[in-house]
Amino acid sequence: DQQVKQNSPSLSVQEGRISILNCDYTNSMFDYFLWYKKYPAEGPTFLISISSIKDKNEDGRFTVFLNKSAKHLSLHIVPSQPGDSAVYFCAASRNTNAGKSTFGDGTTLTVKP
Amino acid sequence: DTEVTQTPKHLVMGMTNKKSLKCEQHMGHRAMYWYKQKAKKPPELMFVYSYEKLSINESVPSRFSPECPNSSLLNLHLHALQPEDSALYLCASSQGYDLGSYEQYFGPGTRLTVT
Numbered sequence: 001d002q003q004v005k006q007n008s009p010s011l012s013v014q015e016g017r018i019s020i021l022n023c024d025y026t027n028s029m030f031d032y033f034l035w036y037k038k039y040p041a042e043g044p045t046f047l048i049s050i051s052s053i054k055d056k057n058e059d060g061r062f063t064v065f066l067n068k069s070a071k072h073l074s075l076h077i078v079p080s081q082p083g084d085s086a087v088y089f090c091a092a093s094r095n096t097n098a099g100k101s102t103f104g105d106g107t108t109l110t111v112k113p
Numbered sequence: 114d115t116e117v118t119q120t121p122k123h124l125v126m127g128m129t130n131k132k133s134l135k136c137e138q139h140m141g142h143r144a145m146y147w148y149k150q151k152a153k154k155p156p157e158l159m160f161v162y163s164y165e166k167l168s169i170n171e172s173v174p175s176r177f178s179p180e181c182p183n184s185s186l187l188n189l190h191l192h193a194l195q196p197e198d199s200a201l202y203l204c205a206s207s208q209g210y211d212l213g214s215y216e217q218y219f220g221p222g223t224r225l226t227v228t
Contacts, residue, residue: 032215043203043219044156089155093215100169101217103155
């Protein structure tokens with residue numbers, strides 16, 4: 001049972017436009033959600049997070065939205081830049097599970113100049 | 114210092130060899146993690162150490178043996194591995210889930226090839 005799903009394996013966007021990456025989860029007990037970015041041959045880099053008690057968190061060009069009733073979160077990147085091209089992982093955690101994060105399969109974002 | 118370092122970057126070992134992977138962080142983080150990542154797959158949790166004690170073992174085969182000598186260091190001892198264990202091994206750290214902090218900081222990984 002995959003508890004965190006990223007249904008789009010890839011996304012291609014023009015530079016300057018908005019990138020929207022989506023993530024769905026099945027476990028309503030998750031209380032923290034995170035996005036990581038990964039370049040080839042590097043470890044994932046933490047990008048932005050959101051607590052389950054909030055519905056939006058913004059950090060510069062990156063905004064994460066959480067819809068608890070739909071068990072859905074999304075990452076918006078505005079404006080998209082070629083350097084944003086990477087694999088984006090959505091992850092979810094529970095505070096009663098020793099900090100274990102469950103990762104989605106990732107979405108490869110390509111931003112075209 | 115906001116970095117997690119891992120050594121070696123690459124490792125090739127035979128199925129009868131014994132080797133170790135090393136991970137270090139100097140951010141004062143109290144939780145450290147080992148992940149295994151195969152190509153085009155998400156990181157797969159192996160072990161979690163919290164305050165230098167093993168808190169999660171995700172049913173990892175005993176040919177993988179973790180060790181946390183102190184709060185800054187994490188080792189993964191490898192023995193009698195199989196070719197299917199070839200993967201990128203990632204170390205990560207976080208401030209501590211008991212502090213409400215879940216963001217993990219990853220090292221660059223060790224690319225392991227078992228021949």
